[in-house]
Each structure stands twice: as C-alpha cells, then as structure tokens.
Amino acid sequence: MVVHFSEPGDYTDEVFSIVQSRLKEGDIKQIIIATTGGNTALKATKFFKDVELIAVTHQAGFRSPGELEVPIETIEKLEENGVRVVTATHALAGIDRAIRKKHGTWMVTELIAETLRIAGQGTKVCAEIVIMAADAGAITMDDCISISGTGRGADTAWVIKPAHSHSFFDMKLKELLCKPKDL
Numbered sequence: 001m002v003v004h005f006s007e008p009g010d011y012t013d014e015v016f017s018i019v020q021s022r023l024k025e026g027d028i029k030q031i032i033i034a035t036t037g038g039n040t041a042l043k044a045t046k047f048f049k050d051v052e053l054i055a056v057t058h059q060a061g062f063r064s065p066g067e068l069e070v071p072i073e074t075i076e077k078l079e080e081n082g083v084r085v086v087t088a089t090h091a092l093a094g095i096d097r098a099i100r101k102k103h104g105t106w107m108v109t110e111l112i113a114e115t116l117r118i119a120g121q122g123t124k125v126c127a128e129i130v131i132m133a134a135d136a137g138a139i140t141m142d143d144c145i146s147i148s149g150t151g152r153g154a155d156t157a158w159v160i161k162p163a164h165s166h167s168f169f170d171m172k173l174k175e176l177l178c179k180p181k182d183l
Helices: 012-023 039-047 072-080 094-103 108-119 121-135 165-170
Strands: 003-005 030-034 052-057 084-087 144-148 156-161 172-180
Touching (some): 012 156, 012 172, 030 039, 052 121, 094 108, 121 156, 121 165, 121 172
Parallel strands (some): 030 144
Antiparallel strands (some): 156 172
C-alpha cells in the first residue's frame, strides 16, 4: 500500500515505519538515505537494524564554498554507528548546473532532474542519491530502499533497482512506498 502525505514536510517517523514494514519482506538489505545536516541519518541508526545504512549528503560547497553541511563530528558519529557516508557531486546537477547558472542553458542532466520532480522533489532525490551511492561503490546493485524529503526530514521512499550514472536508464523506480500528494 502506498501512503500519500497531504503535503511535503517532515514525516520522518511515519516514513521509517512504512520502510520498516516493507523490510519485513526480507528482500532488501540496504537503505540509502539523504541527509543534509546528519539528523535524519542519525535517527535512522536508532530505527533500522540488520540492514546496511548509507547516508548521502550534499556535495561539499553546496551552501558555502569548500564547506560540508554535515559537521565532521556527525559524520564520525554516523560512521561509529556503522553508517557509510557518501559525499559526492550531485548526480543530476554537477557541471550542468554551472552551465545553466552562467549561460542560462539547460543541459540534459538537469532536464532529467526536472522530469523526476514531476513526481516530487523527494522522488528526484531518491533516484539521485542511489546513483551517487552506486558511483561511490557504497552499495551493491541489488534492490534498495531510498529515503529522502522535501527540505528537512523525510517524506518520500522508493524501492529502487540501482544503476551507475553511466547506465542511468538501467535504474528502475520499482515500488513507491510513500510521498506527498500535493507537491
């Protein structure tokens, strides 16, 4: 059963419960979770057991040149709790975003991101963090659950068949678990 939240927002506890129910099927062994400040990923360490957690952060310099948004102490705490932390260039932005910002020209990668946003920001992020984790070698190519949100906290979760960026079209968004309905 798919859960639709009335609007985007922080439904982290509800999303985690929905994901926990899906994990009972026993076929998913890895969760990829978006985290901008580290709090959602830290909360996940207390909620999920017997599954590999991979936290994907914004790339360095996203908000301020050369800076990480997740404090190093939080990254260390996540790693102490067995979480693999991936900080990498955004798979659906990168240099294409620089071209758009400087020249006003939309490139293919950002058009793909905009297309995914038709199903919500969280859906776009779920796909993007799976690509980033795959490209970093942090996950297997087995189905995973990807959790993200619109702003802070979580409001979206998908079961996804991963792919690397160079084989993007092999990725499959297989099962929608939850997302906001009013985007």
